[in-house]
Amino acid sequence: MNLAKEDNGKILFLKYRKVFFSVLYFQILETSDIMMSKDVEEGGKIIWNIGTYMTLTKRKQEKRLLEFGFKLQKGEYHIVVSAVIINSKGQILISKRADYKPNGLMWELNGGSIIEGETSIEGIIREIKEELGIKLNESDGILYKTVRRDDPPADFKDLWLFKKDIDIKNITFPDGESIEARWVTIDEFEEMAENKKLIGARDFGREDYEKIMKEY
Numbered sequence: 001m002n003l004a005k006e007d008n009g010k011i012l013f014l015k016y017r018k019v020f021f022s023v024l025y026f027q028i029l030e031t032s033d034i035m036m037s038k039d040v041e042e043g044g045k046i047i048w049n050i051g052t053y054m055t056l057t058k059r060k061q062e063k064r065l066l067e068f069g070f071k072l073q074k075g076e077y078h079i080v081v082s083a084v085i086i087n088s089k090g091q092i093l094i095s096k097r098a099d100y101k102p103n104g105l106m107w108e109l110n111g112g113s114i115i116e117g118e119t120s121i122e123g124i125i126r127e128i129k130e131e132l133g134i135k136l137n138e139s140d141g142i143l144y145k146t147v148r149r150d151d152p153p154a155d156f157k158d159l160w161l162f163k164k165d166i167d168i169k170n171i172t173f174p175d176g177e178s179i180e181a182r183w184v185t186i187d188e189f190e191e192m193a194e195n196k197k198l199i200g201a202r203d204f205g206r207e208d209y210e211k212i213m214k215e216y
Contacts, residue, residue: 077154081124082111091183107198124160133172
């Protein structure tokens with residue numbers, strides 16, 4: 001499966017990996033600047049919206065199975081997705097993690113890892129349905145940005161924006177990973193992050209919020 005494309009002589013993002021527990025993996029070699037959003041196609045069908053792509057000086061493509069408990073090799077990344085859901089009042093939807101999870105009882109923007117065969121947008125739609133019992137539409141999702149994080153486990157994090165009014169009373173927690181949800185202002189969001197009651201704020205903050213409210 002060749003996912004690389006050419007653009008003005010530059011080799012673009014990237015490679016596909018299947019793993020034991022069905023998470024997608026990519027490998028970056030000698031990368032330069034992150035560029036624009038781009039869909040990867042095969043046989044005329046979009047199979048993966050990578051959100052961003054990168055120019056490469058060389059590339060390597062392979063498939064191998066990784067057993068549960070693996071450690072990523074240098075240059076390997078997995079893909080995670082997160083939803084920034086904002087209502088008509090400009091409030092942000094967050095949820096509290098179940099106590100059995102890492103960082104249990106802390107608040108967060110909902111999301112998780114995409115699985116084999118999913119696009120990024122399909123992954124976040126599934127995660128929100130599983131965690132909050134809310135059905136979002138793919139057509140309403142806007143890929144706001146992708147963050148490359150090199151701290152282990154290394155990943156690319158897609159932040160998806162949804163503008164939607166949701167009644168808290170209609171939120172359920174089907175998979176038990178979240179136990180409570182609430183709408184907060186950006187001031188409350190930042191205060192919770194500063195007081196270490198909320199995780200994930202390093203990838204979304206006031207600057208992002210103000211840009212979203214102005215441009216979207």
